[in-house]
Amino acid sequence: MNQRRLGVSVYPDHSDLKQDQNYLEKASSLGFTRIFMSMLEINGDSKAVVDKYKSIIGFAKDLNYEIILDVSPAIFDTLKISYDDLQFFKDLGADGIRLDNGFDGAKEALLTFNPQNLIIEINMSNDVAYLNNILSYEANIPFLYGCHNFYPQKGTGLPSSFFEKCGRRFKSQNIHTAAFISSSVGQIGPWDVNDGLPTLEFDRELPLDIQAKHLFATGLIDDVIIGNAYASKAELEKLSNIDRYQVEFTIETTENNNRVENQILFDNQHVRRGDINEMTIRSTQVRKKYEAEKNLPHDHNQTFERGDVVIGNDTFGKYKNELQVILEPHADPRKNKVGRIIEDELFLLDFIRPWSKFKFVNLND
Template sequence: MTELGVMAYPDLSPMSEIKKYLRLASKYGFTRVTSSMLSVEGTNQEIITYFTELNQAAHELGMKVSLDVNTNFLKRFNQSYDNLSLFHEIKCDILRLDGSYGAEDDYIMTQNPYGIQIEMNATSSNVEKEIAYFHEKKVRANQLCLCHNAYPQRYTGLKWADFLEKNHRLKQYGYKIAAIVSSQAPNTHGIWGAEDGLPTVERLRDLPIDLQMRMILATGDVDDILIGNAYAAEEELKAMAEAVRPPRLIEDSPVFAQIKAYGPLLPKFGPCKRLKVILEKGITPIERENLLDLIPQLDNGDSSEWIWRSRSGRLINKNRPIPPRSYAGEYFPIGSVVIVNDANRHYSGEIQIVKIPILNDGKRNLIAKLAPYEEQMLELINNGDLVEFLEYSEY
């Protein structure tokens, strides 16, 4: 199950505002908060008092806390890889290592008697070698997790291809991986100024926050998503929560009986991925129902390069009229969402997404178009993946 989280910056915002943000995030099902103990100035006792209060506030909301430290910080507080008693006292859940003692000593940290989970930097160049060592030493999943870096400077985030490749290699070891997305809300803050957001992946920096998240999760190798900059807008938190809610049960589908009649199809279903669409003004109630309410929607894998194709609507459309509707264009452009109409009765009700422009032959009605940037999400939908269409609204 995907966990959502936020980041708090005690050096940039008062505790009262951070607590308010945590309450809002918790309202939408966020269960993690990350902060850095390196960022708070003061005496040792003042720093301990501050994070004790932060941890308590998060725990009262049912949120786990990850605190960023390095070896110099641990030394300052008389802590080390074999002594994490202070973090137990302040009730820290996850300790993120900004730096390393080396694989053998980091392994000892994972075996601490307090159940504090150790978080490694998934972006580090040597992390795979260290994770392989931990796996060989049988470090359990509840003792170790990974999280990528975030990049405040524009054009410095990770390459998408490198991000995918690294996660795919790391995922084989079975530890949870988190990545960071960026709020588009005005006047956000974060490390090193962060005027241009705080994502892990550069190509995602300016996309709507829920699309950033859906694209990352669609790769199948990332488990959790954190918002890098603060404070995300409530509408963004709500959109993220909506995008990770559990999919509707296939057994509740009006075509479930017909699907079962086709044989052992159910085990072939892939994960549920969500696409946002802008509905056409002339869409009929039947067309709208076929698009937004009918489950499952999926491409069986035998479509051409021109379209993504879901046959499910055909199964309930025997006595449901979809009369042809005129469309002025000679071609349906990329991103058009169409439904086969009664001019091709055998296929009537079938939902298709145009991937290469197709001729308007009068046998399809335009019912929607992909929302801005959603074509990038379409690229991540594989054969057999369940697809749920969400009506687009700006936030």
Template sequence: MLGFSYYLDHTFNEDDQNYLQSMKQHHFTEIFTSLHIPEDNQTAYADRLKDLLDHTTSLELSVFVDIDKKSLQNLPQELTGFHLRLDDGFTNQDIAQMSQKSSLALNASTLSESDIAELHSYQANFHNLEAWHNFYPRPETGLDLNWFLQKNQWFKSLGITTQAFIPGDQALRGPIFSGLPTLESQRHQDLLAAAIQLQKNDVDKIFIGDPRLSLKYQNKFYDYFDKGVLDLTLKTNSQFPSYLTNRILHNRPDPAADVIRVVESRGMNALNTETVLPLQSTPRNAGSITIDNQNYGRYMGEVQLIKHDLPLDERVNVLGRIDQASIQLLPYIGANAAFKINTKE
């Protein structure tokens, strides 16, 4: 499940409305926001939350509000229609009582075995409890990957839904503007690669931590999470054949260790040219897209994506190269996996 963040630091406007609609169209289904209400600005924050809820209700987007106990007490009681992500001040007895009525997200990073035992003793409704990790604005402070994986495996053994954040790309949140990831290793990673890594490591809900995700990445997320297609982008294409671009291709069902072998390529090449003549050989660096020439006999016409640096081979022509972000996606193109090589974003 995919989610994104919206922050109450401004009045809801038309640009916000368009963004919410676009994210919904790309199958993001939940929103995270924070409501630590300043004493002198309670009315403004409450009004902004109401405006957000008015629009998310019509779009059928669920909202989780990060809140501490003091801010919850200051929140107007007539505001309803959202879930809580509990911060400071709540006891396990509070949580157990609240879980009887609504869904709650707890701090995954600090939740301990003793907390779980206490929640059981207070008869908490565990069907309404989720474990949400924090995001970390300051560089070098994001979570360690191995610790994170162990924590998530523990939650899965308890049957608890897990959540984590990756950064955005179109607008980063201040005042540091260094992204809002849960994992430090993902602070500068390709966003789709980061999301897939979380998905494959026991994370049920993947949220964008920063205020905006570009349309480029909205499309990439939609193609992968809804259609099962990885979008790659061509970086150099002076000799790249058009019959390979902007269409769905597949890796073989018996995936190779060093390369991705395009199933459709030899048949497609036969329709476009009789012979693949040798070109000047160049090294096959990671991200290179190659085609076997006539010197490779019956393999002529096979197109491959190179996973890691390989030496030049006079039987192989280098056609082009995907960009650095796309290279990070190559490890996720497994057996029978679908992908596209796009000429532009």
């Protein structure tokens, strides 16, 4: 599996250089390492474009960002450059280019051998044999990335099932992948319509950090990039704190929790049993670790609902102190309710598979 990264987007033709610099500095300080930079809407002469982009790219490279420029055939025409010579982008300081439009497969494969060693990123948002065609021409795989589109118009983002089919095509070939999430406050994008810039329609109204949790939880995305600018400081900070490699549920705890229950919740790596059931997600190792610890019944005489988190109490015999996440409503007085996963994250339960690792963070911390 590739290392997972966070990224931001900047739009030099729609933004102020100083604001871009401040944004990139803040994101860099929080561990963001990738930039998506649009060149689709440039205008003006070649020198002016070079000066503008060189300035922000140079600043970003000093912060150790990897920078991919989004380009189209129109840009090559405007700037009078050729796909057969990518030195222009190397001179700008970019690490790669994203092809907004595809070719015949042979062309993309040849581009991955460009002497400038630029990454060639292709569009992931299609469920056709485009990638296989490129690979059949013996592409240079380390220099071939995939990146989904973003969708500025509400209602036009990808459905989850289609997103997953597209993503599996790329991950099965070990291609580095990326997709977009959307800040709730960012107003800058490439076009004059900006209802947010996510890849998945499902994510459009979710908090930024939960969108990222979603993309990482699919196991199909290596780089999660904020599509619009500028995300708020609070959004960047929350996003920087997520676990990129396992689902970390935000939980609101029950008032009556005892010391042992809070330790079980927050101080342990949870693993779903491989022999799964439909009623609960079971984390069983903790019951062995805390088998000597008493756990009196509390918050146990109720019907537990999907997303409730429970721990076996003293009346549960060998299952005392086993942690479970409820999938199907049921009552069982041998279990204490110790918390509930926040509403926005309940859908993440679908990504806890046999042997999946997961953790909890306290909503009130």
